[in-house]
Amino acid sequence: xxxxxxxxxxxxxxxxxxxxxxxxxxxxxxxxxxxxxxxxxxxxxxxxxxxxxxxxxxxxxxxxxxxxxxxxxxxxxxxxxxxxxxxxxxxxxxxxxxxxxxxxxxxxxxxxxxxxxxxxxxxxxxxxxxxxxxxxxxxxxxxxxxxxxxxxxxxxxxxxxxxxxxxxxxxxxxxxxxxxxxxxxxxxxxxxxxxxxxxxxxxxxxxxxxxxxxxxxxxxxxxxxxxxxxxxxxxxxxxxxxxxxxxxxxxxxxxxxxxxxxxxxxxxxxxxxxxxxxxxxxxxxxxxxxxxxxxxxxxxxxxxxxxxxxxxxxxxxxxx
Amino acid sequence: xxxxxxxxxxxxxxxxxxxxxxxxxxxxxxxxxxxxxxxxxxxxxxxxxxxxxxxxxxxxxxxxxxxxxxxxxxxxxxxxxxxxxxxxxxxxxxxxxxxxxxxxxxxxxxxxxxxxxxxxxxxxxxxxxxxxxxxxxxxxxxxxxxxxxxxxxxxxxxxxxxxxxxxxxxxxxxxxxxxxxxxxxxxxxxxxxxxxxxxxxxxxxxxxxxxxxxxxxxxxxxxxxxxxxxxxxxxxxxxxxxxxxxxxxxxxxxxxxxxxxxxxxxxxxxxxxxxxxxxxxx
Numbered sequence: 170x171x172x173x174x175x176x177x178x179x180x181x182x183x184x185x186x187x188x189x190x191x192x193x194x195x196x197x198x199x200x201x202x203x204x205x206x207x208x209x210x211x212x213x214x215x216x217x218x219x220x221x222x223x224x225x226x227x228x229x230x231x232x233x234x235x236x237x238x239x240x241x242x243x244x245x246x247x248x249x250x251x252x253x254x255x256x257x258x259x260x261x262x263x264x265x266x267x268x269x270x271x272x273x274x275x276x277x278x279x280x281x282x283x284x285x286x287x288x289x290x291x292x293x294x295x296x297x298x299x300x301x302x303x304x305x306x307x308x309x310x311x312x313x314x315x316x317x318x319x320x321x322x323x324x325x326x327x328x329x330x331x332x333x334x335x336x337x338x339x340x341x342x343x344x345x346x347x348x349x350x351x352x353x354x355x356x357x358x359x360x361x362x363x364x365x366x367x368x369x370x371x372x373x374x375x376x377x378x379x380x381x382x383x384x385x386x387x388x389x390x391x392x393x394x395x396x397x398x399x400x401x402x403x404x405x406x407x408x409x410x411x412x413x414x415x416x417x418x419x420x421x422x423x424x425x426x427x428x429x430x431x432x433x434x435x436x437x438x439x440x441x442x443x444x445x446x447x448x449x450x451x452x453x454x455x456x457x458x459x460x461x462x463x464x465x466x467x468x469x470x471x472x473x474x475x476x477x478x479x480x481x482x483x484x485x486x487x488x489x
Numbered sequence: 490x491x492x493x494x495x496x497x498x499x500x501x502x503x504x505x506x507x508x509x510x511x512x513x514x515x516x517x518x519x520x521x522x523x524x525x526x527x528x529x530x531x532x533x534x535x536x537x538x539x540x541x542x543x544x545x546x547x548x549x550x551x552x553x554x555x556x557x558x559x560x561x562x563x564x565x566x567x568x569x570x571x572x573x574x575x576x577x578x579x580x581x582x583x584x585x586x587x588x589x590x591x592x593x594x595x596x597x598x599x600x601x602x603x604x605x606x607x608x609x610x611x612x613x614x615x616x617x618x619x620x621x622x623x624x625x626x627x628x629x630x631x632x633x634x635x636x637x638x639x640x641x642x643x644x645x646x647x648x649x650x651x652x653x654x655x656x657x658x659x660x661x662x663x664x665x666x667x668x669x670x671x672x673x674x675x676x677x678x679x680x681x682x683x684x685x686x687x688x689x690x691x692x693x694x695x696x697x698x699x700x701x702x703x704x705x706x707x708x709x710x711x712x713x714x715x716x717x718x719x720x721x722x723x724x725x726x727x728x729x730x731x732x733x734x735x736x737x738x739x740x741x742x743x744x745x746x747x748x749x750x751x752x753x754x755x756x757x758x759x760x761x762x763x764x765x766x767x768x769x770x771x
Contacts, residue, residue, distance in 0.1 A: 204765060208582075208710075215582035220575070228645040238640040280522040286517030311704040325636040344748065347631070347719045348732065355736070356544070358535040366531075415506055435631045447634065457639050464636060468627035475627070485506060 176425055187348040233340035242457040249458075265459055272468050273437070273444035279468060280361055280443055281433040291339045291373035293418065297378025297406055298333035308402055309392040335381065341374025350436040368432055372425050379421045383414045419485045423478040430474040434467040444470070526677055544741045545593055553740035566743075574750050577727040580645070580720070581643065586722035589706055591653070592660025595622050600665035602676075602702075606686070618661070625658030630716045634723050646697055648725040652716050656709055670748055671698035700769040705764040713742035714758060 217222060225231070241249065248254075277324045297303050306323045317454045350367035357363050392409040400408070437445025451460040533541045547575050554566045564572075598618040604611040630634075634651035639649050676693030683690070721729025728751050736742035 170512070196699070198768060200764070201769060204761070208707075211578070211582045212586045217554065219580055220579040221583045221645050221649050223646050225644045226641060231641050234642050235640050242639070267534075279523045282516050283520035283524065283526075284518070286513055301670065314532070317531045339756060339759070340752070343752045345715045347722065348729065348748075348751075351722070351733065351736070352544070352591040356541040357530065357532045358537055359533040361526060361531055362530045372657070419506065421510070431629045435629045438631070438635075444723070445760070448632070452635060452639070460639065464628060464632050467629070467632060471627040471629075472623060475623070485509060 202472065212317055224295070224446070231417050238457065242455070243461050245458040245462075246367060246411065246456070259314050262462060265462055266466070270444075270463065271448045273442070273463065274466060274470055276361070277430070277433045277437065277443040277445075277467070280364050280436075280441070281368065281426065281429040281474075283419045283423065284433065285367045285372060285429045287365070287370035288368035288376055288429075291369065292376025293382055294383060295334055295338060295377030295416070296414075296441070297374065297410065299331055299338060299377060299381030300384035300410075301328070301331045302387070302389070303405070303410065304328075304331040304334075307396075308398050308405060309389050312313070331381075335378070338377040338381070341370050342372075342378065343374075346371045346432045347436060347439070350439050354439055358439055361441060363439075364433065364436045364443065367436055368429050371432075376418075376421060377423060380414070383417045383421075384410055387413055416486060420482055423485075425484045427475055427478050429469070429473050497734075503510070525732055526765060544744070546740035547745050550742055551745040551747070552740065554745055556740040557738075561568065564671050565747075568597070570750050573726065573728045573731050573747065574754060577714060577721075577751075578728060579711060579718045580648050580652065580717040580725070584649045584656060584717070585652035585706070585713050587606075587649065587704055587708045588657035588709075591657035592664055592706075595661035596668065596688075599661055600668040601673075602668050603690060619665075622658040622661040623688025626662065628656045631719065631723070632657050634720055634725075638723065645686055645725060648720050648727075651720065652713055656713060660706065660709060664698075667698045667701045668694060668711070671701075704762070704766040704769060707765055711755065711758045711762055713753075714754060718754075 179394060196445075207446065209232045216223075245258060247257050247261050251257065302309055304327045306327055346367045350363050350369050353363035353366055357366075358430075391413065392405050395405055395409050434448075437443030438449040441447065441450075444463055446469070447461045448460055451457070506570045521681060532538075552566065555563070559566070563569075595618050599615060601615075604615050630652050633654050636649060637647035637651050671694050673694070675697060676689045680690045718728040718732075721727035721731065722733050723729065728747050732744055732747040734749075735741075735747065
């Protein structure tokens with residue numbers, strides 16, 4: 170046993186020297202260091218510039234507000250008037266949910282479903298056009314080959330197409346859902362469309378971009394082999410790109426669905442009948458007890474959607 | 490022929506995923522009918538058409554100055570836009586710094602790696618933390634803002650809190666997953682050298698997960714900037730506040746100035762975070 174024991178570790182001085190040598194040849198990046206410094210500076214500035222006044226929150230007046238909110242405004246009305254019993258609480262909550270909450274929940278759910286389906290369709294349609302390895306004069310062939318086969322104009326044209334698609338995706342997703350909904354509401358008038366479209370537009374931009382990235386990250390083996398056999402671009406798309414990217418795209422789809430449910434609640438505050446509308450209504454009537462209940466309902470819905478999406482993601486991932 | 494017979498055949502070339510796509514389309518159709526939507530609803534209503542035409546017409550000529558005569562003593566328009574951008578970023582950065590601290594703490598406490606071989610009490614705490622984080626992120630930042638507005642009144646610090654709370658919950662969940670999925674080789678090597686669990690975690694696991702965590706945190710900063718802009722709709726003086734005000738005063742060219750400012754902000758951040766991610770994750 171003694172013969173094949175690990176070699177005796179070198180003495181302290183030498184260990185230190187070796188660790189020092191390892192430390193000196195660690196990967197370093199000026200870009201990372203500058204980025205971290207810039208972020209630290211940004212954070213320091215954000216707290217000290219006066220834009221965020223923490224002291225304001227610690228004033229006596231704020232504490233009074235909070236106390237009033239917790240002991241009066243947020244307490245359900247029947248309990249405030251007649252004292253607490255579980256029965257009274259259940260009756261009140263059941264009444265509010267049956268009266269408005271259920272309607273809000275259903276509308277929120279359907280808005281999010283339609284929005285994500287529309288976003289998925291549009292995003293999937295955009296995805297191949299933004300992929301720079303597919304949108305080339307000669308898709309998926311090694312870089313060197315391309316130069317000999319295509320004219321300069323053709324190469325420029327394909328590059329412009331992918332650049333335009335990516336720019337369009339940026340424009341769609343850079344504007345937050347809430348702002349889209351606000352703008353669309355003024356143009357389309359009240360109804361569910363502004364909410365659905367706002368969520369669909371923003372998420373189409375995100376899914377389109379993620380889809381393009383997925384296509385670009387594909388291993389070139391299968392598509393290149395098909396290409397060598399003379400497959401056209403559409404055939405490449407149908408027989409190599411789509412089957413290979415679909416699992417990934419579905420994962421992104423569910424990941425975005427979770428955020429869609431969150432946002433569908435919120436855009437209602439602009440005047441679309443979802444939970445948000447009832448929240449805004451309770452706020453306008455200073456019924457903070459109901460507001461709290463609706464917020465909790467929305468939270469429960471988001472939580473349920475999270476769980477459902479997790480299950481579905483696992484199911485799709487393990488699919489044959 | 491023998492080969493042909495040996496190959497398993499399916500009646501339709503649709504797998505589970507194919508059925509899934511079909512189910513999604515059906516769900517979309519169901520949603521369409523429940524929401525009672527009409528294709529005609531996509532066309533702007535009478536007054537909306539004029540608004541739409543005027544609004545999109547203004548896209549090519551964003552305002553460089555107030556559209557109406559500025560009230561005396563008002564700062565120049567450009568300064569207002571810049572200040573709105575600055576405040577939007579400041580809220581986001583302050584919120585991110587809070588949620589990063591809380592998210593790191595909660596993320597470690599929610600991860601399996603930290604509680605490995607630490608007994609039942611640890612498990613209870615772990616699930617408590619997970620539940621807490623789930624509760625924090627289940628409520629949208631705008632709803633937190635509405636709650637805080639009701640509880641405290643309008644104050645910039647409430648905007649920061651409203652963003653920080655749900656973001657900390659999200660970071661906690663994602664960080665804990667990243668820690669649990671990090672390659673374990675280094676941690677195992679440290680274990681065989683006799684390192685304590687805390688040392689293995691800190692020097693074996695965290696360094697492997699750190700690039701992913703940093704990239705994700707930066708991505709969330711991008712999201713925080715968008716959230717902070719939208720919080721303006723509730724009276725905090727970020728981009729959304731001025732955007733809403735200009736829109737309601739029918740100053741569409743000013744609206745576009747704010748939209749372009751937001752767009753530029755998002756594009757710059759996205760390019761920055763994309764470069765960071767490509768360098769340190771891929």
